[in-house]
Amino acid sequence: MDRDVNRRWWWAVCAIAAAGLALRFVCSLGDLWFDEAWSAAQARDALTPIGVFTGINQDNNHHLNSLWMQMVGFGAWPPLVRLLSILSSSAGILVAAKIAEPRGRMTMLVTALLFAFSPMLVTMGSEARGYASMTLAMLVAILFIDRWLAGDMAWRRPTTVALCFFLGAFSQLTMVFAALALAGWPFFVLWKRSGFQTAVIETFKVFWLPMLTLAGVLGFVLLAGRLAGTGFRFGSYDPFALDQYLRGVTTAIGYTVGIPWQAIWPIGYVLLLLAAAPFWGASRMALYRIAIFGFPFLLAVLHAGNVGHARYYMPALVPLLLMLGEMVGFGLEKADWKRIAAGIGLAVMLAGSLYCDYVLAIDQRGDPGGPVREMMARAPDGAKMLLDRDTGAAATEVAAARRRYKLQIILGRCDPEARFLLIDRFQGEALPSSPDRCTAHFVLIAQHRMRSLSGSNWNLYERRQ
Structure with a gap:
């Protein structure tokens, strides 16, 4: 009986994923905009798959995406050019629901809804860039680490995590920041459970191969630029500026939750959610604190460049949606005011998200064609x-x-x-x-x-x- 109930819930999740797939397809019908078209031109000029890895030594080259663009050809039908992102982002809905499944069926369903309709994920999932495939790699790694930390040693697979780091980094190099959060998460969990020494040993056992793999990808990218005589270049590099940083963070948060207001309050809103999350059913607090707070804070401390681009915060936005899924799902399963608060919060996020998705579908990225x-x-x-x-x-x-x-x-x-x-x-x-x-x-x-x-x-x- 319980198996039949679970099957029905998963059919509901699959229906949500199908709706997310259809939405991403509709939002992919317009012509390629600046970043996508630039990548397509670079992939065409690279001539061969080897050229993608050795000849385009620039941050605009998202290697797996460039390979796909080169394969389908310059000037191909836009949804075909964006197919890798569409499928990766749609698969990410199912993986996110699988991550949430042990926390309850309602949490699983809410998480699927958030990942299906979040304007940030819909935008990146219908765009010929590497952010969607990087997000999928990050989600798969979270799934395996989460199950391992829950006590199922069958999910303790360093090779699988290494493959996620490899594909994620060759999708988009911000996977480096995601990897730091993914490695720090189990370290702090194990430290709290078993002490510092055990945490160091166990984290090393699981992550030495993934980190070595990630270092290999970075080394390859840098060496390719050096051998080409150009070095690794940035298409455009904007030095750190506080106003740009705040705009990037608030835009990223707003488009993730479906409330894209240009104001400072979303940052305070997320900090309050982080503080309240342990009391609202959130279970991966080490990951959430490192990724959602630690990553943007590190960028500010380091005065990193290009911080005004909302898409650069994807390593923080994926955990943010997972946390919101847990909190809303927890609230909806209660029978008091928490259910009302969670229901209102979910309704606001979904209504705002669907409106933003509608605007994207109509606007088609400024209609560059x-x-x-x-x-x-x-x-x-x-x-x-x-x-x-x-x-x-x-x-x-x-x-x-x-x-x-x-x-x-x-x-x-x-x-x-x-x-x-x-x-x-x-x-x-x-x-x-x-x-x-x-x-x-x-x-x-x-x-x-x-x-x-x-x-x-x-x-x-x-x-x-």
């Missing part, structure tokens, strides 16, 4: 286009390749035959007041303003005599 469609309507046989700066080159080139449109992009020089002008800006950057270029006058014919987490704003102009 829009300029090509507009030019095709006015010049179906092909056109020359002036580009305001190189950030719009790859996305426009990919969109044109997908439609087999003959588009010549002119950057950094004038051409009297150029009929169109494209100006793109990221969120927070102002568009120029005057569109005139090369002594020619251009008038606005189309524009788009992004409303989702990823994307850019753009104006398209046409030359007038």
Whole structure:
């Protein structure tokens, strides 16, 4: 009887995962935006799979994602280009539910809902980047470590964790920070249970191979850059700034829980949740404290760069959702005010998440293929286009390749035959007041303003005599 009940609950989880898969597919229909298109161009220019590992020595190269992009081809159907992320993120829903299963069926169901509809995971799970596959690797590692710490030695598998670190790091290098949290978690648990010496010995036994594997991946990436003569480079590197750091953290939290308000209060909200979590059924407090608090705090202490990008906080956001799943599931199983509070919290998060997901599906990352469609309507046989700066080159080139449109992009020089002008800006950057270029006058014919987490704003102009 109990087996039949569990089967029904898992059918419900599978239905949620199927809904999450469908949602990610819908959100993947638009053209590739800047980061994705840049990766696609790099994968094309690398020519061979070996070139992906040895020739693109830059943080924009998420190796497994670049291999997939190279395999499907430049200008392929966007959902196909994003298929690795779609499947990885959808599988992550099931793994997260499996992690939550021992804490109760309600916790399992709530966790599946949060992972299926969190705007951050939907965005990363419908985008041709490495964050979704890294998240899946992190979740699988959490599953094995969690079961091992619960006393089931069959889950104590250093080789499996090493494989997760290997695939996670070749998906996205922020797996390094996830690995530190994953290793610190059992150390503190075992220290509390059996003493410092036992914790050191047992943690070493389990994690020496995964950490060696991770060091090997990092060493390979750095050596490849050195042998190429370029070193490992950053596509763009913004020095640490407090306002950028706060914006990155609050955006990451807001899009994870479905309340993307640009204010400082989400940080205080998460700190309060961390303090209350032990009293609300959360069981992996060492992991949650290291990942959710320790990782962002470490970035601030080290004054790391690029801290304004919300996606860089994925190693903290995955444990945050697991913690919320435990807390809400615990509250819903009570018969007092905690059930009401948990129900309201879940309703708010799901309503906000679904709205953000709707905006992403409609916005399609700022519709980066829009300029090509507009030019095709006015010049179906092909056109020359002036580009305001190189950030719009790859996305426009990919969109044109997908439609087999003959588009010549002119950057950094004038051409009297150029009929169109494209100006793109990221969120927070102002568009120029005057569109005139090369002594020619251009008038606005189309524009788009992004409303989702990823994307850019753009104006398209046409030359007038």
